[in-house]
Amino acid sequence: MSPNADAPAEGAPTLTDESAGLLAALQAELGDAIVEHANAFGDVVVRVKPDAWRRTAQVCKEKLGCDYLSFVAGIDWMPAPLVADEGSGDTSAPVQPRDQTYGAAGSAGRYQAFAVVESTKQKATRAILKTDVGDDLRVESWVPVYAGADWHEREAWEMYGFVFDGHPSLRHIYLPAEFEGHPLRKDYPLLAREVKPWPGLVDVEPMPGGDADEEATPAASE
Amino acid sequence: MSKVLPEPGRLPEIEVDPSAFRHLADAQVNVELDTGDMVLNIGPQHPATHGTLRLVVRLDGERVIAADPIIGYMHRGYEKLTEFRTYPQITTLINRIDWLSSFANEVPFISCAEKLMNIEAPPRAQYIRTILTELSRIATFLLFLGEMGLQVGAITPAFYGFRDREYVLNLIEAVTGGRFHPNFNRIGGLKDDLPWGFISDCRSAMHKVLESCDEFEDLVAGNPIFQARTRSIGIIPPELGAAYGVSGSNLRASGVDWDLRRDGVPYLVYNELDWKVWTHPDGDSFARYWVRLQETRESARMVLQMLDMMPAGPIMAKVPRIIKVPEGEVFVNTENPLGEMGYYVISKGATGPFRVKIRSASFSNVSILPWLLRGVYIPDIITILAGLYFILGDIDR
Numbered sequence: 364m365s366p367n368a369d370a371p372a373e374g375a376p377t378l379t380d381e382s383a384g385l386l387a388a389l390q391a392e393l394g395d396a397i398v399e400h401a402n403a404f405g406d407v408v409v410r411v412k413p414d415a416w417r418r419t420a421q422v423c424k425e426k427l428g429c430d431y432l433s434f435v436a437g438i439d440w441m442p443a444p445l446v447a448d449e450g451s452g453d454t455s456a457p458v459q460p461r462d463q464t465y466g467a468a469g470s471a472g473r474y475q476a477f478a479v480v481e482s483t484k485q486k487a488t489r490a491i492l493k494t495d496v497g498d499d500l501r502v503e504s505w506v507p508v509y510a511g512a513d514w515h516e517r518e519a520w521e522m523y524g525f526v527f528d529g530h531p532s533l534r535h536i537y538l539p540a541e542f543e544g545h546p547l548r549k550d551y552p553l554l555a556r557e558v559k560p561w562p563g564l565v566d567v568e569p570m571p572g573g574d575a576d577e578e579a580t581p582a583a584s585e
Numbered sequence: 586m587s588k589v590l591p592e593p594g595r596l597p598e599i600e601v602d603p604s605a606f607r608h609l610a611d612a613q614v615n616v617e618l619d620t621g622d623m624v625l626n627i628g629p630q631h632p633a634t635h636g637t638l639r640l641v642v643r644l645d646g647e648r649v650i651a652a653d654p655i656i657g658y659m660h661r662g663y664e665k666l667t668e669f670r671t672y673p674q675i676t677t678l679i680n681r682i683d684w685l686s687s688f689a690n691e692v693p694f695i696s697c698a699e700k701l702m703n704i705e706a707p708p709r710a711q712y713i714r715t716i717l718t719e720l721s722r723i724a725t726f727l728l729f730l731g732e733m734g735l736q737v738g739a740i741t742p743a744f745y746g747f748r749d750r751e752y753v754l755n756l757i758e759a760v761t762g763g764r765f766h767p768n769f770n771r772i773g774g775l776k777d778d779l780p781w782g783f784i785s786d787c788r789s790a791m792h793k794v795l796e797s798c799d800e801f802e803d804l805v806a807g808n809p810i811f812q813a814r815t816r817s818i819g820i821i822p823p824e825l826g827a828a829y830g831v832s833g834s835n836l837r838a839s840g841v842d843w844d845l846r847r848d849g850v851p852y853l854v855y856n857e858l859d860w861k862v863w864t865h866p867d868g869d870s871f872a873r874y875w876v877r878l879q880e881t882r883e884s885a886r887m888v889l890q891m892l893d894m895m896p897a898g899p900i901m902a903k904v905p906r907i908i909k910v911p912e913g914e915v916f917v918n919t920e921n922p923l924g925e926m927g928y929y930v931i932s933k934g935a936t937g938p939f940r941v942k943i944r945s946a947s948f949s950n951v952s953i954l955p956w957l958l959r960g961v962y963i964p965d966i967i968t969i970l971a972g973l974y975f976i977l978g979d980i981d982r
Binding site for chain 1: 656657660662664665666668669670671700701824825827828829830831832836841843848849850851912913914915916918925927929931933934935936937939940942944948949952953956981
C-alpha cells in the first residue's frame with residue numbers, strides 16, 4: 364500500500380516476483396533474440412527482434428503458461444508534429460516534447476508493435492512484449508498462436524499500416540473500406556480540429572493584474 | 586402421363602390438369618431444387634444486437650456456416666482523441682466507452698495516472714471507488730439478467746431488470762450526480778464524499794438486489810423454456826476463449842477460475858474483503874447467465890461488507906494543481922463488468938499522454954463470434970449475442 368521506498372529514478376517499483384520469473388524464463392527460451400528489457404511499474408517489458416516475434420508468442424503460450432491474449436497494438440514514436448510548441452499560445456492540445464524518445468525497453472525506429480499476454484492460471488502473471496517495425500512495416504502475425512490476435516492486428520493494420528505476415532485477411536475493421544490513411548500515426552491530423560479549431564484556454568478572459576501581459580504570441584505574427 | 590407437356594417458351598394450347606404435374610414437381614424438389622447458400626444481413630440496426638453491430642451470416646437453410654461481425658459504426662477514435670486531451674479531460678471520454686458501467690471504466694485509467702505520478706488515493710477514497718465499481722457492476726448485470734430473458738421471448742424479466750437497476754442507479758446518482766456518466770474520479774481521490782444517508786440507503790438497496798436475484802433465479806434461470814433455449818448453446822472452450830482474449834464472466838462461465846480482482850495485480854480494496862469467484866463448467870449461454878447471477882449477489886454482499894468497514898478520513902491525496910505526469914509507461918487492467926478493461930498509458934512528461942492503448946473487454950469478447958456462430962441455428966444467434974453481453978461503445982471505442 365505504501366509508495367516504494369527503494370524506487371529507482373523513474374519512481375517505479377521493482378519487478379514483481381512473477382515478472383522476474385517470466386523474464387528469466389523468457390531469457391532462457393529466447394536467448395539473444397531479446398534486445399532489451401525494462402520494468403514498467405512491476406511489469407516486465409521485453410523487446411524482441413522482429414524475426415522472433417511469433418516465436419516469442421509461442422514461447423509465452425506454450426512454455427510460460429500465458430494462455431490469454433490481452434491485446435496487440437502499435438506505437439508511433441514520432442513526436443507529434445501537429446501539436447503546438449510551448450508558448451505559442453495554441454492550447455488546443457497538451458504540449459509534447461519535440462525530441463524523439465523511446466519508452467521502456469527502447470526502439471530502433473519510429474514504429475513498434477506491442478502486446479500484453481497474461482496467464483489465467485497463475486496469479487498476476489503478465490508480460491508486455493514489444494518488437495520494432497522496420498520501414499517495410501512488416502510484422503509477423505500472431506494469429507497462428509493466439510486466435511484473438513486477428514481483430515487486434517486488423518486494427519493495427521488500419522491505424523498504423525503495419526502488414527502482418529501470416530494474417531488471414533487484413534481488412535478494415537473500424538473504418539469504411541474506402542478510407543485512406545492511417546489515423547493513429549502522429550502525422551495524421553485530427554480532422555475535427557481542422558474543421559473547427561478547439562478554443563482551448565483562449566476563452567478564459569485575462570484577469571487584471573494577472574500574467575496576461577506577456578509578450579505577444581508568435582502565432583499571432585504569422 | 587397421357588397429356589403432352591408444353592414446351593418451354595410456348596404457351597400451352599390445351600388446358601392442362603395441374604395434378605398431372607405433381608409427380609414432376611416432387612421430382613424437382615428432390616433433384617433440382619437449388620440449395621445454395623443464402624447471405625443474411627442482420628443489423629446494423631437490429632433490436633437483437635443491442636446497438637450498431639452488423640452481422641453478415643451465410644446460411645445453409647437455418648444453419649449458419651459462416652458469420653462475419655462488422656463493427657465500427659460507432660467508432661469515435663478515442664485513442665486518437667486522448668493524444669489531444671489532458672488527463673483530467675480524458676476521464677470524460679472514457680466514461681463513454683462502456684456506458685453501462687462508466688465508473689468502472691474510470692478506475693484503471695485514473696490508476697495509471699496515479700501510478701505514474703506516484704500518488705496514492707486515501708483509504709476512504711479507495712473504499713468509495715470499490716463500492717461504486719461494484720454498484721455499477723450490479724447495475725450492468727441486473728440489466729443483463731432481465732434482458733437475457735427478453736431475448737428468449739420472456740418480456741416480464743426485462744421490466745424487473747430495469748426496475749431493480751433503478752435502485753442502484755439512484756445510489757450512483759446520489760453520490761456522483763450522474764446516472765450513467767459520473768466522471769467522479771480524480772487523480773488522487775474523488776470529487777466528493779458520500780452524501781448524507783447513503784450508508785443506510787445503500788444497505789436497503791443491496792437487500793433488494795439480493796431479493797431480486799432470487800427472483801431472477803426462479804423466474805428465468807429455473808424456467809424450462811429458458812434452459813432449453815440456452816443450455817449447450819454457444820459453448821466456448823476455455824483454452825480457445827483465453828486465446829481469443831475472452832474475459833470476465835464469459836471466461837469464468839467456461840470454467841476458468843480467473844478474476845482480476847483476485848488474481849491480477851492488486852487494486853482497490855478487494856484483498857480486504859471476503860468473497861468468492863464463481864465459475865461454471867459448461868461454457869454455454871446458460872452458464873454465462875448463471876455466473877452473472879451469482880456475481881451480482883456476490884457484489885451486493887461485497888458492498889454490504891464495505892459499508893461496515895468504511896474508514897473515515899480524507900478523500901483526496903495531495904495533488905499538484907496542474908497535473909503533469911512524469912515520463913513512463915504503465916499498464917493497468919481491472920475486472921470490469923464486461924471483462925478485462927486495460928489502459929496502456931505512455932507519458933512523455935506532458936499534461937496529456939503520448940499514447941493510450943485502450944483494451945476494452947467487449948472487443949475481444951465479440952472477436953470470438955465468427956468461431957462461435959459457426960454451425961448454430963438462426964434463433965440461437967440471438968441468445969449467443971445476448972449471453973456474451975457486450976456494449977457497442979466498448980467494442981467500437
